[in-house]
Amino acid sequence: MKIEHIKVLVSRPSRNFVTLKIITDSGIYGLGDATVNGREMAVVAYLKEHVVPCLLGRDPHQIEDIWQYLYKGAYWRRGPITMAAIAAVDMALWDIKGKIAGLPVYQLLGGKSRKGITAYAHANGATIDETLENLGKFIKQGFKAVRLQCAIPGLEDTYGTLGKKKDYFELQSDRPLPPEQLWSTSKYMNFITELFKQARAEYGYDIQLVHDVHSRLTPIESAQLGKLLEPYKLMFLEDASPADNQDGYQIIRNHTTTPLAIGEIFNTVWDAKDLITNQTIDYLRIAATHGGGITPLKKISDFAAMYNIRMAPHGAPDLSPICHAAHAHFNIWAPNFGVQEFIGFGTEALNKVFSHPLSFDNGYILLEDKPGLGVDYNEEEALKYEYKRSYLPVTRLEDGTLWYW
Incomplete structure (x- = not known):
């Protein structure tokens, strides 16, 4: 079994969400969440430009090796954008493995x-x-x-x-x-x-x-x-x-x-x-x-x-x-x-x-x-809700000093 196709999907059915869909050559697919609130499109670019090309043709069963490859192999490690991209891949692969085994992920x-x-x-x-x-x-x-x-x-x-x-x-x-x-x-x-x-x-x-x-x-x-x-x-x-x-x-x-x-x-x-x-x-x-x-x-x-x-x-x-x-x-x-x-x-x-x-x-x-x-994603329905740029608030003290939100 190999990873044949990967989709990076963005929709706003309440908030902006970035969804990764990994599809195998057998037709079995898995879903992962790659959302970083207020920086969604940064993760989209990271996935599309730097992660997806590296995964095509790989064995989706090799969850641990793929995780290490994306973490150690990039040299520039850590940070919310990198880790959200890796997370989406990881969730999708666990989803695939559970579907192949016919078991919920918690059993694995x-x-x-x-x-x-x-x-x-x-x-x-x-x-x-x-x-x-x-x-x-x-x-x-x-x-x-x-x-x-x-x-x-x-x-x-x-x-x-x-x-x-x-x-x-x-x-x-x-x-x-x-x-x-x-x-x-x-x-x-x-x-x-x-x-x-x-x-x-x-x-x-x-x-x-x-x-x-x-x-x-x-x-x-x-x-x-x-x-x-x-x-x-x-x-x-x-x-x-x-x-x-x-x-x-x-x-x-x-x-x-x-x-x-x-x-x-x-x-x-x-x-x-x-x-x-x-x-x-x-x-x-x-x-x-x-x-x-x-x-x-x-x-x-x-x-x-x-x-x-x-x-x-x-x-x-x-x-x-x-x-x-x-x-x-x-x-x-x-x-x-x-x-x-x-x-x-x-x-x-x-x-x-x-x-x-x-x-x-x-x-x-x-x-x-x-x-x-156990999650599924309705791609046709998602098209009704277009991405809209949005940020969390920022906080200032009463004298104007920027503070932690």
Whole structure:
């Protein structure tokens, strides 16, 4: 069996998605997600110009060798564009192998470690009352864990709280440039603990709570926040600080017992190596699409397990259903799985383009047994949704200084 043809497909059935379709000479094909939000066409060019020509004629069964070839063989390693391209190939090859074997991918990884995949929802709000109302709704739906985000008084826009806007496209409808948002650490720090104080007072401690700082604090500020949140027993504090300097998390760890999670912008194990070996985090959130695919994710998981770190893959809406399915197969297998971020199953348009094997019941994502990843892509339907350039916002401090979004 050989790789005969490869398609790089771009569509916007809600967000922009880059899909790789690898077709073998037997007609069996596999799908992979190559989406990098705001840099989609960079990955398209990387795939078309530099990856696809190298794969034609190769044996699709050789997943490990092809992964190493694309990673080591390029010399210019790592980075989100390279790793998303490799990830798409890797997912597609696992998809093909599963279809040939007549087995879902998780069986090829080693089989199930659990019945269902614990998921956490996003309860957002313009006020604390609105956020807590949404928290109550998710608890009634059966969620065992919920992330809380609330607009900060005095700031026009706050991460995770878009109000009536459905996505970031609406924030830049007048021009295809990144929208800008203001940030104030002091306003945030003086407010955010009240959200969790009221959440615990109203709903108790049976529900697991999560909060995403989105890398807006320095390590010592994160340490202070973690200490302030200790009475409310968070499941984890996500992206408290950037981890470009992994040693910074030692400062946070030295001052708080609030569990820490990070990794959604990580691309390889090297981004997390010191965090893992020094045990300065509790959950690793690297995504299959941005971390090179299923092959490295399995290795990273085994490495993290040696240090009692759990996997909690990123689950944003800018990852396609192919990636969400890859995560489901990985999560149902991973012995050290922790929790999966869950944003629902998308819009009607998205579900017309992508069919998937996932469902939700009483707090758990369930995975239907289908060969491969279990996802399909309707190319004809996808043509209805043309690519539109779009970016995530950028953040500035109130004095105009550019800050982390």
